[in-house]
Amino acid sequence: LADHYDLVIIGSGGAGLVSALQARELGLHPVVLEKMPTLGGNTIKASSGMNAAETNVQLRQGIVDSFAEFYEETFQGGGRLNDPALLEYFTTHSGQAIDWLRLHGIFLNDLTLTGGMKKKRAHRPESTAPVGAYLINNLLWLLAQVKIPVYTNTRVTELLKDETGKIKGVKVELLGSEKTLKTKAVVLATGGFGASKQLLKRYRPELAEYQTTNQSGATGDGIFLGAEIGAQPIQMELVQIHPTVQQDTEKVFLIGEAVRGEGAILVDQFGERFTDELGTRRVVSQKITALPERSAYLIYDQAVKERVKALAFYEAKGLVLKADTLTKLAAKLELNASALEDTLRQWNTVVETGVDVRFGRTTGMTHKLAQAPYYAIHVAPAVHYTMGGLHIDQKARVLDRNGAVIPGLFAAGEVTGGLHGNNRIGGNSIAETVVFGRQAAQQAAVYLED
Numbered sequence: 313l314a315d316h317y318d319l320v321i322i323g324s325g326g327a328g329l330v331s332a333l334q335a336r337e338l339g340l341h342p343v344v345l346e347k348m349p350t351l352g353g354n355t356i357k358a359s360s361g362m363n364a365a366e367t368n369v370q371l372r373q374g375i376v377d378s379f380a381e382f383y384e385e386t387f388q389g390g391g392r393l394n395d396p397a398l399l400e401y402f403t404t405h406s407g408q409a410i411d412w413l414r415l416h417g418i419f420l421n422d423l424t425l426t427g428g429m430k431k432k433r434a435h436r437p438e439s440t441a442p443v444g445a446y447l448i449n450n451l452l453w454l455l456a457q458v459k460i461p462v463y464t465n466t467r468v469t470e471l472l473k474d475e476t477g478k479i480k481g482v483k484v485e486l487l488g489s490e491k492t493l494k495t496k497a498v499v500l501a502t503g504g505f506g507a508s509k510q511l512l513k514r515y516r517p518e519l520a521e522y523q524t525t526n527q528s529g530a531t532g533d534g535i536f537l538g539a540e541i542g543a544q545p546i547q548m549e550l551v552q553i554h555p556t557v558q559q560d561t562e563k564v565f566l567i568g569e570a571v572r573g574e575g576a577i578l579v580d581q582f583g584e585r586f587t588d589e590l591g592t593r594r595v596v597s598q599k600i601t602a603l604p605e606r607s608a609y610l611i612y613d614q615a616v617k618e619r620v621k622a623l624a625f626y627e628a629k630g631l632v633l634k635a636d637t638l639t640k641l642a643a644k645l646e647l648n649a650s651a652l653e654d655t656l657r658q659w660n661t662v663v664e665t666g667v668d669v670r671f672g673r674t675t676g677m678t679h680k681l682a683q684a685p686y687y688a689i690h691v692a693p694a695v696h697y698t699m700g701g702l703h704i705d706q707k708a709r710v711l712d713r714n715g716a717v718i719p720g721l722f723a724a725g726e727v728t729g730g731l732h733g734n735n736r737i738g739g740n741s742i743a744e745t746v747v748f749g750r751q752a753a754q755q756a757a758v759y760l761e762d
């Protein structure tokens with residue numbers, strides 16, 4: 313670790329690695345500091361995709377999309393609580409972000425739907441690799457090519473300002489000792505606080521005992537680091553529960569929205585549907601929590617399995633029940649077999665007619681569930697994402713309690729608040745890390761030039 317860097321980037325998830333690469337390409341010499349022994353944060357676990365509109369990938373599939381629709385659907389999905397300026401910047405730079413990745417050999421050429429979106433705009437790799445791991449592994453390789461130093465087990469414990477209020481350095485802890493690094497600019501890319509019992513207790517006490525899909529380092533450090541030098545946390549009570557998390561094994565597994573996007577349905581303990589499976593995460597979670605067993609079963613057939621590559625992975629992990637017939641599947645789940653058969657018959661009529669009279673589902677219903685074998689995964693909601701975080705502007709500059717810029721301090725990704733409103737749409741967090749990770753580095757470069 314040197315004594316001085318142009319730019320210190322805290323966190324090695326999507327936001328941190330993207331901003332490091334962008335910074336290097338603008339002529340800066342950044343360093344990435346990661347407190348955990350492993351790299352990639354929560355990003356490496358992401359499975360749905362990266363949302364973007366007006367892309368060539370979409371056009372190649374005949375999907376004519378617009379930034380305006382992307383904006384509007386995200387705004388509605390977020391309870392209209394999204395910061396309009398951030399959302400505007402985000403949606404109108406999403407297509408460019410896909411192009412930027414492509415220029416770096418990162419190809420997201422497959423498309424799927426996520427809850428709350430009417431058009432296929434979740435871009436993901438064509439290979440079996442989940443989007444997060446694919447992105448992180450490629451970015452780490454790219455960082456190595458341009459010799460950007462990345463340190464693990466290195467925790468930032470304090471941000472330092474000079475007497476005029478500008479960033480002048482950071483304090484870090486590594487291998488039990490403390491060190492001060494000089495720098496004029498910092499990007500906070502420390503992720504959210506889904507794994508912090510302390511912060512959940514403070515802002516959403518009723519969620520503190522829920523399981524979480526987050527890695528154990530998602531403890532909101534960036535919120536504390538920023539707040540200590542005047543940054544303003546906003547919308548901290550807006551915590552996302554993901555509706556379909558398998559929790560019967562010691563390690564929990566998020567079962568991505570793509571499974572429903574490709575045609576799976578949810579049934580309750582009576583073998584009946586109870587919701588539009590592709591409503592927003594907020595609504596679907598509420599519906600599951602309202603069931604007597606507070607859990608549900610994802611049901612799909614062989615054809616869905618073949619369309620969603622991740623399902624083979626879940627099966628290998630032992631999360632999936634499989635049977636040659638629906639009757640046998642019902643027996644394994646201890647559900648009423650004729651009720652489950654009725655449900656599938658009704659569902660196939662919905663697919664045929666294109667109208668879901670009971671629940672109003674309008675997406676992910678292009679294929680019947682009719683091809684044996686049949687599968688089920690037991691799922692329930694878990695803490696997944698924290699929409700709240702540090703207040704930033706369109707330039708990814710961190711703002712203080714009076715709305716003034718803290719000179720030299722930038723933030724990107726889940727550590728920031730405001731973009732998603734009260735519900736983050738699946739596929740928007742990866743997009744956020746790329747769009748705002750780039751922006752933070754670009755604006756840091758402008759700042760350092762002045």
Ligand code: ADP
Nearest residue numbers: 323325326327347353354355468503529725726
């Ligand atoms: P995002 O999706 O916004 O990029 P991630 O959760 O993927 O967020 O990554 C954030 C990373 O920041 C995690 O790997 C986390 O361990 C790391 N991190 C959090 N706090 C600190 C800290 N104080 N010092 C260094 N790294 C940190």
